[in-house]
Amino acid sequence: MNLTPKQLRILQLIRDWRVRRGYSPTMQELADEIGVSKVTVFEHVEALIKKGALIREANKARSLSIADGVAVPDESRPLRFPLVGKIAAGVPIEKVASEDEIDLADILVPKSDRQATTYALKVEGDSMRDEGILDGDYVLIERTQVAQNGDRVVALLPDGSTTLKTFFKEDDHIRLQPANPQFDPIKVKFCQVQGIVKGVVRRYGR
Secondary structure (H helix, E strand, O other): OOOOHHHHHHHHHHHHHHHHHOOOOOHHHHHHHHOOOHHHHHHHHHHHHHOOOEEOOOOOOOOOEEOOOOOOHHHOOOOEEEEOOOOOOOOOOOOOOOOEEEEHHHHHOOHHHOOOOEEEEEOOOOOOHHHOOOOOOEEEEEEOOOOOOOOEEEEEOOOOOEEEEEEEEOOOOEEEEOOOOOOOOEEEOOOEEEEEEEEEEOOOOO
C-alpha cells in the first residue's frame, strides 16, 4: 500500500489513541499532533479510507480504526541475531559452534500469525508476576478485539483504565484474572479487548 509519511503517522496516532484511550482522535487532535491544518488531515484520512487502510463508522464520532490486516510500519521490524551455540542452565554441555541465526519475529510472533499486527507496551506493576511478566518488562501485543478464555489480554475497562490480565468469559460477566495472589480478579459485565500478549521482552542491565 503506497502511503505518504504523514498518512503513516496518522495510522500510528490512531493506533496509539485506541490502545491507550479506547477511542480514536478527532481531526483537530490529529492536526495538532502532526502540525498541519484540519483540512489537510481530513484529506489524508479520506485518502486512507479510499485505500482501505482506515475504516470509519457513519454518523459516529471518534470511530476511525485501522482495517484488519493493515500493519502500521513500526509494528513490523524483524530482528535477527547470530545463533552461536547452546548454553547450559542445568548440567554443562559441550561447546558447539553454529552459523545459524535466530529471528525474534519467528520466536515471538509465530509464522501463522505473521499477518497480524503487533505493538509493544511497557509493563507497570506485578499483577502478572507468576506468569513471568514482571514490572518493567515489554509485552508484544497482537492487535485484535477478540479473545479466548485463557488469553493474556490488554483490556479497556468501563472506567476508561486499561489492564493486562488473563481473560475468562463466564456466565454473566468477564473475569480478568491476575497472576499474583496479592491482587483480586477484576469482574466486569463488559470490557474492550485491545490485544493479546504474544511475547515478553526483558532487558538486563543498562
